[in-house]
Amino acid sequence: MPVTLLHIRAARERIAGKVERTPCVLSQSLSERTGSPVHLKLEHHQTTGAFKLRGASNAIAALSAKERSRGVVAASTGNHGRALAHAARLEGIRAVICMSRLVPENKLDAIRRLGADIHIVGNSQDDAQQEVDRLVAEEGLVMLPPFDHPGIIAGQGTLGLEIMEQVPDTAAVLVPLSGGGLASGVAAAVKGVSPGTKVIGVSMALGAAMKASLDAGRPVQVEELPTLADSLGGGIGIDNRLTFAMCRDLLDDVVLLAEDEIAAGIRHAYEEEREIVEGAGAVGIGALLAGKVSMTGPTVLILSGRNIDMALHRRIVCGEAATATERTA
């Protein structure tokens, strides 16, 4: 395994004081509904609004002086870019963020305000990645990708360490799944501490690249489609080095959600838990509400982010929008 408990414990030392240890709270309503204790890891309260600050902070802290002087670059659907911009500014280094035109305006603004340079290219994560490759080749910047990188995976894994300290008898952890950096890191940490604990990935049905790749037995490309869980969009990379194999070897299951099931998760988080989460952060709740996960004991859901356009959020909680295409309505 390229990233182990040892790497994740080292990451925790490295990022101490730079990221929040987020609360993990019992959900009364979901526990009653399912008949087992359900805990919510409130990682959407992390600085920058998503867990990605963990990986970004760890990868940046591990750079050499020479690499710091050149700066960092990444392709990002938003939250990784925001995290990288924040972590780079803290260390006084340059960050360039490349993204596709599908990225919502609110996410773009947040990154610009954090002082990063933004390059907008093409209609997919893969197009944005080509611009990253160009900057690495022509300007010598250091690429820190959103998920397929050992330092990023180890940083995200620190979330798994916290979960096992906060709820030691966890039977299952539900992890929002896209490129698999979060799921790989959390699964390595959780299973390193407690091999019997299940780790289940949750993706949207529209363009679930990791699920399609696991089914095919190799990384495959899928069409990127608009989804309420926009932070879960994008491919895993045809030349994926780490997260495909880690997810294949460590995840117990992957479940897929329809758009209205994601909307139900966002609505439940707001009405019952009084939490504002983005689509990607609501898929664990959505999976439980849809009855797509069989409960075997105490279950932890990772609420991974809160960076949702608030006009869209209002329409979802009012029941007016249940798909991403209604965003412009």
Ligand SMILES: *Cc1c(COP(=O)(O)O)cnc(C)c1O
């Ligand atoms: C990036 C992201 C995910 C998915 O993480 P991967 O490491 O790409 O699987 C889930 N939720 C939120 C809020 C994210 O920003």
